[in-house]
Amino acid sequence: MTARPVLELRDLAVGHGARALVRDVCLAVRPGQIVALVGPNGSGKTTILRTVAGQLRALGGTVELVGRPLGDVADLERARTMSVMLTGRPRTELLTCRDVVEAGRYPFTGRLGILGEADREAVRAAMEATGVEGLAERDFGHVSDGQRQRVLLARALCQEPRVLLLDEPTSYLDVRSQLDVLSLLRREARERGVAVVASLHEIELAQKAADHVICIRDGGVLFQGAPDEVFTEGRVAELYSLEPGTYDPAFGSVELPRPSGDPEVFVVAGGGTGAPCLRALARAGTPFAAGVLHEHDADGLLARRLAVRTVTERDFEPVSARALAEAREVLLGCRELVCCVDGFGTGNARNAELLECAREAGIPVRRWRDGGATDPSMSG
Template identity: 40%
Template sequence: MFFETKDLAVGYNRKVLIDNINMKIKKGQVTTLIGPNGSGKSTILKTITKHLENVAGTVYINKNDIRSLSDKDIAKSLSVVLTERISTEYMTCEDIVGLGRYPYTNNFGTLTKEDRDIIEDCLEKVEAIDLKNREFMTLSDGQKQRILLARALCQQPEIIVLDEPTSFLDIHHKIKLLNILRKMAKEKNISVIMSLHEIDLAPKVSDMIMCVKGSTIKYYGTPEEVFKDKIIEELYNLESNRYNMFFGSIELPKVAGVPEIFVVAGNGCGIPYYRELQKNGLAFRTGILYENDIDYQVARALGSEVFVAKPFQPIEKFLYEKAYEGLKKSKYLIDAGTEIGEHNKLNKQLIDEAKNLNIKIVHNFQEFFTIEA
């Protein structure tokens, strides 16, 4: 392993915040720390980069104890992009990126032609060559992050550590920055260690995930091992079914109360209705859905009662009867417009029964809220 921590304990003033931190990171691997605000992600990153003294344990770079290395030697192996603002008045982007050459310059900090070629190359790698002569302080947050990443790359490190690099960025620049990091890891064999709040993006960019909460590391493994409903709900203190591992998304809490609306849905047709009903504070029942239906993934989080069938099989009679009992307790039926086939034909029967029960059937929200008014 190129980078490793053994029984690391981190904290402040010799007081342990988190202990037993054991991570092993290969070259070219992206490792992401996730967890609630204030859980200690930044403390871990500052400790492994020697910005904070470790309370116990050891950090190794290429089998060398980081405490035995000089700051200049560390800078040749490891570069850091932290959240602290730097004072850059009147400095151009080229000046900022050039700071990354510090470990390799002479005592006067003189940049050679080779250094300037490296600066140019790093600006191109982060797609910021057009910003070269701009004053750093005039840039947007997304542009600043790319310049700081170019500065980190300019050190020609084997490890890059970033603390919340996507903070304050819009979705376009989040994706752009993470894609650059992913490419750098694979193409340049650079290890990336970072913290992220975006749990929808973390599994897409990471090879390993570390869950930080409380006094120990809760989970450490591949995205497939970590991003499970129960693990994420426990990590962030979410109610059951709030996190969906298939979508990588969080749903708002379901509406309390007795449902008076039955939504006949399937094949993704119901999701817009479920979310609109939730936003308007309206509880609902829905079905009959299959377990592998995209609608089911949202319905189980937002629906008061969900009638669900096993995949790829005709809906069984007992399940239809349960759904029919729910229908009889409903005041409205929303026909979401799902396609009816041989296996789900009993959903058509539910719609027909709603007519027989004099339940108001609607096909869109405008129609529904007109009736409600």
């Protein structure tokens, strides 16, 4: 049986003053679900979160928390049910990181704010989970942005909420820390049934971590659904006004625009060996061709984004005479060949003939090594 939504937005309109920035937001978030808000800067993601948190007045529609309109939920019950981590630095004077985290327990401590043993254990567990236990006695105002972000997340978690609202929780964090935070949120959702709503700038993180994605642009919800439904090449291009082919859903990454002009370099690659070379040529603005690559090989997928011309073969088939002839024709118009593979197997054996073709035509053959193509021609 599907759990009932713990948070519902119905035809919600949000904004500042009387001006609506985003209209007609509809969303139902169930326990254990992670929802990502994505969209261009200024599209209204933070305004939606602030309205759901009760910090801004809704300009239309309703927000329901645990089945009741948000305005009908008493402040104390709301604080015990919903935890919020929004952007901006809280003003603190002479507060340690532990003091900041302990503030998350105040809905449970009574008027005197005295922490009991259960409260201290919740604080300890949250700081350990976010990796900030070593900062406990540090002045919160004198830690790095990334450390501050983790401390604020610990404060939100030690509140032990049913709903967790996060605005850009991965900002200021390095790659390892981003993965740690997303893994932590997935664990909280799975093991404790927390409903998480987070705005994210990194669409590749939203693609990997979210159960549901809602895309905001031009005053409304452009589209929403499961990550695989939302993060298609066309929809991401529309959401962020990207050039066609810039976003690759297979990798969840955005690539530089394809260089223009006739191909100058022919790249022989396969099995992911060519990615550094392909991206280096794109960065340099050098138009290039690649082949013969299998259609869904990692290099084949990337080359179709970056190469001026890509010669492909059907998956699991050996390179055919047709594909080889096409590649040879393209190669003879290039000034050099760069080979990224160390050897050839059954499937791509005929690509070795491209190297011989280049040598016979006087085209330099270079090997890609350690971030660049070597100057000497390859031997044998």
